[in-house]
Structures are given as structure tokens and as C-alpha cells.
Amino acid sequence: MNFIKVIYSTLRLQMKNSFARPMYRFCLIANPIVNTILLYHMFLNSNMDNFTTYVMLGAGLMGLWSCICFSSAGDINRERFSGTLSLIYITPTSFSVILLGKVIGNTILSFVSLVISFLTALLFYQAPIHIEEMGYLMLAIFAAMICFITISILIAYLLTLSRKTQLYMNCIEVPIIFICGFLFPVEILPSWVQPISYILAPTWAVKLIRLSVAGFTDSLIYFKTLGILCLITILYVIGILLIYKLIDREVRIRASLELS
């Protein structure tokens, strides 16, 4: 019960803190709007059926990923910069639980970018939305949320090892959008890039969302994609536990949270 209480209060606080930052507000509100405009014009003559839904999803997912890059990924470093990292670390509640609460808060709030992208397309272009499998889409979004939470924690821990978080936060935004096929199928990428795409969980999360929107004849394809996404996410969780153990050990040996 205490665990849920900590998670809940942390995520609420995190949402407020994140929204107070101008960069986060830009990623959450302005980014999906401008991306929708840009992508709409790029796909306008694509002759794709249902291209507007494709554009809305792409722009929304880009906004979501930007929010994650400029919030969750740098959260530990932000606490360090504010001088509150050691205080959080020594509280009776495990640090990993607090971080989980922060990342859940950020991720839930970041999904608003999908809504903003949909609203932009509706208001600016009166774009029709056509979703084939609404129920499956809800499940896909839930799975994507879990996937983005785990990858955010993983990146947050990895970026803790450097003082130049700002640089790396900027450098992971576009490459992930690119190789995870947020805007086009990864199959069009060169064959040597595709294995990298397939080991990244967002690739499967995006595939799952796109399947639900476009529709499918065989539900086995959907559940196979979901299964792969779950498997990769579990591997990420194992990775997170190992990294946390390693960092925790180093912190105790050095008696310092300045790992870099």
C-alpha cells in the first residue's frame, strides 16, 4: 500500500514539476502541433489511404518521444543539479520506486501529445480519423506506455553515468524516431540497420499501434507483435535491475552520487 502511495504522490509531483519547465511544455504542446503541420504537408500527396491518421499518430509519437528525452531521461541528473539526489536516495523508500513514480508521471503526461496531435489535425485540416480496431488500439497504447516507461528508466540510469546529460538527451531524440520507424516502416531502412531497430522496444510498440489503426485480418500477427514487445520489455527490466544494482553498489563504495 505504501508502495502505491509513494508512486502516486511522486507521479503527481513529477507531473507538476515537468509541466512547470518551458522545454517540457514545448515538447508536450508545441512539438506535436508543428510536427502535425509538417507531416501533413509531407504526406499530403502520398496517395496513402487514411494518411491523416498516420500523420497524427506519427506526430503524436514524435512528441511523446521528445517529452521522454527531455524529461525522464534527464531526471536523475536534474535532481543532482538541484542538490536533492542524495536526499531522495537515502529516504526509507527505495530510490528505484521513486524513479518509477517520476517516470510513470512523465509518461502519462507525455501521452497528451498524441491527443494534441489529433486535435491539431482536426482543427487545422478537418482531417478524418479512421481507426480499424479501437479495442486493440487501447491495448497497444497501454503496452506502449509500459514500454516507454521501461526504456525511460533504462536511459535515465545510463545517463546518470555522465555529466553531459544535456548533450546525450539531444542526441537520442531523432535517431530513435528514425530507426524505430515512428514515421515509416523499418523495412525500408538498410538491412544492416534493421537488427538495431528490432532490438529496440519502441519499434514493436509503434508496429502494434499502427496495426490497430490500419486493421488486420489475422489477429495472430497482432499478438505475435505484442509478445515480442513484452519479451523485449522484460529484458529491459532485467537490464534496469542489473544497472541499478551496479550503481547502488558504486554509490555505497564511493559514498558519493557523483558517478562520472
Place this chain on the structure above:
Amino acid sequence: MKRFITQSWLNFKGQKSVFNLAEFLCFDTGYPLITLIFYCVLAGYSFHTTDLTRWVVGNSFLLCTNTCIFSLGSSFTGERYHGRIRSIIVAPRNKLVIVLEKGLFSGIIAIITVFLGFLVGSGIFRVDFSRIHLFSFFLIIVIGMFSATGFGLLLSTFGLITDQMHLVLNLSSYALMIFCGVNFPVSQLSYGARLLSNCLPLTRSIKAANLLFEVTKGAEVIRLLLEELLIGGIYFIAAFFLIRMVEKVAIKKATFEVF
């Protein structure tokens, strides 16, 4: 002149000193190149084309965004952050010189980055540069970067007027991406948006660079370049006057910000 170059170099070094060489290359070259490749692949997919010349050209010009918009645009905010703004405001030195100092090395780096973008982009997407006049192409880049640097400097002065520079700089970078005809033709935009497009830097340089790949229209290219030069000049002058205005307010109100 020596002092001008020394000050320019110090300004540039101050902006980049936080990074080592590998990080500088990664942030100022590697990341923009990945962005260029991303938008070219996206254009190939959405426009169903294999001839990506105009996207390689357009997105290469946009490679200057990191330097001209983000680095240069946040320079006065950086000065305030590091406590140098007081010295700059009260210094008897001409403020236009200070503005130009900030733009010199950023402009040079932007030219190199754009040229590198063309080389890498043309290599990956097989753009045939043999059929264009390379000197004209280089001239277009230089004039385009002059204009973009002026725009970046004007944006940098906003750092003295607002504390929302993240928003200003990011929106400006998206404005260039949407309104300059980089990823889709300007003709697709509404009338109002096309007017805005004409006031932005790079629109004409990108158009001129694209014209080089078509049947040579020398007079049209020269006209576009002259207009681009004029727009760049207007941005430099506007940046200068904005700083003068802030300077006056600073003296009157004994404060270094207008907001």
C-alpha cells in the same frame, strides 16, 4: 581587426568549451547529419520518389540550425547566465561590432556543416553534383549562412527581452523547417504562410540551390541571392537596433532585461 577576430574566437570557444572534440563533432556534425538522413528517407517514403536531390539540398541548408539558431540564438542568454551582460551593456564598444563578433565563427562553422551535409547527403542518396557549377553553389551557401546568422543574432537579442528562449529558438527552428520549402513545396502553404516564408532566411537560398540542378536560370538565381543578402542585412541591422533599444532601457531602468 585582430581584436575583432580574438573576441570572435573567444565567443565561439566560450560556447563550445563544455564539449571535447568528439562531443563537438557528435553534436555539431553527427547529429545534424542523422537528422538530414532521417528527413530524406521520410521524403522518399512520403513522396514515393528515389530522386531526393531537393531534400538533400534543403535539409543540408537546415544543418546550420544547430549553430545559427541554437548556439548563436542563446548567446546573450549565456552572457547573462555567466554574468558578462553588464560588461557588454556598459562597454563603450559599438554594439554592432559585438553582434558581428558573435556571428563570425558560428557562420564559418555553419558553412562547413552545410557543405559536409551536401557531401554526405549526395553520397548516400546519389545526388549528382557534377552537373552543377560548384562555385555558384558555394556562393549560395555563403549567402544563405550570412542570412541565417543574421536571423540567429536577431533571435539572440530576444534573450534580453524574454525568458522563454527555449520556446523562441525551438519554434524558430521548426519555422525554418516548415516555411522554407525544405521538405515540401512552399506552394502547398496558405497565402499568409507564403508571406511569412518570404520573410525568412534560407527560403531563397534553397530555391536558388535547387535551380542550379534544373535548366540554368542565371538571372533568377542572382535575383534570389540579392534578395537573400538583403534579408540577411535586415536581420543584422534589426539585431543591432534591438540591442540599442535594450541598452537604452537598461540604462533608464538600471536593469539588464526588458521582461
